[in-house]
Amino acid sequence: MSDPAQNLRDWIATYNSPTTSVAHLLCDRHDPNTTATTEIGPTLEPTTLTYGQLKERSQTLATGLAHQGIQPGDRIATLIPKGIDLTITALATWRLGAVLVPLLTSLAPSAITQRLTDSGARIVITADEYRTKLDPTPHTPTPPTWKIATTGTQPLREDDHTLATLSQHPPHTTPHTTTGNGDIATVYVSNLIGPPRGVRVPARALAAMHAYHHYGLGVQDDDVYWNTADPGSAYGLYHGLISPLLAGHNSLALRAGFFDPELTLDVLGLYQVTNFATDPTTYRTLRAATKTLPPEIIVQRLASAGEPLSPDVIDWATDLFGIPIRDHYGQTELGWCAGLPNGDLQDAPTTTPPGAIGPALPGWNIQVLEAITDEPAPLGAYGRIAIDRAQSPLDWFDGYLGYENTIDIRFTPERTYHLTGDTGIMDRQGNLHFSTRDNGAIITRSYRIGPTEVEATLATHPAVDECGVYAIPDELAGHLVGARIVLNPGHTGTPELAEELRDWVSTHFAPHAAPHTVDFIDELPRTASGKMRRARLR
Template sequence: MPVPDPAHHVRDWLATYDTPTTSVAHLLCDRHDPHTVATTEIGPTLTATTLTYGELAHRSRALATGLADLGITTGDRVATLLPKGTDLTVTALAVWRLGAVLVPLLSSFAPSAINERLTNSRARLVVCDDEYRTKLDPTPHTTPTWDIATTGTHPLRPGDHTLTTLTQHTTTPTVTDTPIGGHGTLAILYVSANVGPPRGVPVPARALTAMHAYHHYGLGVRDDDVYWNTADPGSAYGLYHGLISPLLAGHGSLALRAGFFDPELTLDVLGLYGVTNLAADPTTYRTLRAATKTLPPEVMVQRLTSAGEPLAPDVIDWVADVFGVPVRDHYGQTELGWCIGVPNGDTPAPATPLVPGAIGPALPGWNIQVLEAVSDDPAPLGTYGRIAIDLANSPLAWFEGYLDNEAASQVRFTPDHAHYLTGDTGIQDRDGQIFFSTRDDGAIRTHGYRIGPTEVEAVLNDHPAVEECGVYSIPDEIAGQLIGARIVPAPGHTATPRLADDLKEWVRTRFATHAAPQVVDFVDELPRTASGKMRRSRLR
């Protein structure tokens, strides 16, 4: 049987998702068989709660009615501080029914980081799990302008709402879905920057085309698959392909409601629920390798995908040996979706096999070029340059700029806007395969999270015992990278192990658990250039 033409599929999806009348809730829920399971939430004890598309439609309409009663309307920003599972799925659909904008937040963030993103996004409402409610308490430095709704049955603070009360309507919910069109914003996600505060990425509804294409071709999810994406819904991979793309395709997906990654629990879920298609970050595979010698016989995964950072060759070899199938290493960004790698889906067989060291060619719907280092001309094949997206020949590209940040937006494009600049460097061979070299932006990737060094430095510099500091990455076999900090103590403060522990906790409680330095060293001065600029390459 001939393989469908990917270009034809992309054109069909664009024609469906990029229209003046695009309704996100219709595309993700209402057009599907109401009896099909939309999502299965798995608790820490491995008990399951399922939600069909029909139940999702009813519950999201009821919540949308409650949100409308609070004044939420088209274009309003509604943030979520929720774990993976049914509450998040229902809330997201309710927000999109109203034509509002979802702002998913990482639960590992400290109150200050959450407040920064809520303020920048101009959120009207935060829907949070009871466990995270204290992170939204006012501080002397914050003046909340948003309402709060929790997942509990009783308000935890005066003035709080609950999802239970918001969905209690004596009549059938009658909210009319609001189309936002292909260029309307469905979500805002935040990415860490090497310099400056996090940047908001508005995601338009037409980006659904890129998500569906990657779900079908990159991940290769089929109608009979048991699909599980382990990424946090506050991240792009977790939102785009843990929540949105399975719903868009009418597929079911698993959502494990648990804390930090547990390799034994992961293996239990793979076996007990018969997962056939797994998408995860490299830390998941590295941790499984460290804790697993052989797989339980009930684990029968058929397609594996990794995203977030390049997988080391030894991890790739281990996965192939233990799982019996290859792991496909894919590249993408919050601003793009996923655009490079060997597909897991039904594309024609590649003309040439994957070359060792390469991540793969462009995925369907994308055209990748490597540009010269000092000009915007294509670099000769086999030479290093800047990895870029050829926008005229990449119908899945959708990013237009950061939220209220023109300066940061401009550096993402060549002056003629013909190319989007990824910030990565590498080589492209004659077969179109990409070999990565380095990242230009200096971000640290740890345990699947992306951290800007200056964000951690800003928090550390607020500590009275810190005169100045420099943050750097430390290679790690499991985490990929860990965070290290060089500290110049302020006058009157002594470098001690206790101060080092205090500084780690300072970052943990004021920024994010995953951003706390693993190593804190004290120095008399930081390495600097003749002009006084810190030399990050020397911090190690």
């Protein structure tokens, strides 16, 4: 069994170097004949990409992007589902020293425009089926400040480029190098107040991703690994795309625009998946649809991230699969840093008390702080989840795009703490119990939604005077979005208007953010000073 402390030192030294080459680390150093990605089509047929093919195709695309004026530090946005096209685009981006901005394909055009504008993207590369989402909106700069390329062979608009035409140049053979502090990605997260913020992901964050891949997920060289998360999210980017490439592993990528429990079981069985990482909604939906497990399914390790799993779901998985789900805690600004490990760790616990996530993973020291004193809270007492920076060599977050040095830090005479914005409890065995998002975000079907984003979208509808958005507990989704609406004069609250408002959010923001429940009220609950009392909306 390898020494975790030595592994961490090696990974940190490798990924936090003055001359870090991301393309070399994720691709060029690996056996060119080894499979890097297996894309699974709609009829479950596989298309594979080796590390040698990935190197060659990303080199030629990098040259084409350079001919379009892309330079180190420029941002390249993607609107591409998981799979071969995204993997090649990401590697080409990093060969140039550019910064990847992965976008959720479920976002509405206005939300995409906001992120493109905020990030300063120079070019956005989209799958053909999402090209219409990049058509001009009232918020699009005139002229647009970004170019557009599609993944198909033929341009869909007069000014479009395609990956095929961009890849017609001699290959760009010298990958760019950066320092460990150089950005490699910007991942957008919802914000309680105001628009979403772009998390700056530096090259040194690769050490945290590799450590979680090895210890948290426990992916072995002979595993068939499948992470179902959307690459526009942190879990999908960090551990569906990046960490398998770091380790030289193959990962499955299902090219499907919808979730289907029977399709999930088909992939698990047909491809003999042994290591499966997904979100709580997938497990809850599988439980509702699955009575017995097909004998061809041989999965040996299960992991979950996004929000805490209830003990009954973990018990169900243990009964059905014969193994428990390892529930892991993390966030976009950290990666994943706590939970029972699926990898080999000497003296690591194998069970936790009900409701507990587990201990900190190697490379992390997690504390729960009292709200007033910023001192460690007594064991078993509720407080704010924080990272002890001096004792957490994998902690990498330094701020948001355009808001550098905005990380929430607390200083005591003995320690420097990075506040996560979450709350919870630490028990006497060192297990973290997650309580809630301190920043008020709604987690629905593993999507993190800022209430103000939905409120701002609803407020653009001519019938809405003001509104408040809140979370509704739900057995399958975890939470659903609820909305209380105060109407403008001349409008009447009807079921038809409620449905119209749901469609409005779906069209102007994202389908996963559309309110499940819409209620019409005379006034919002407010404090004496006029501030909305969000907790009273429920």
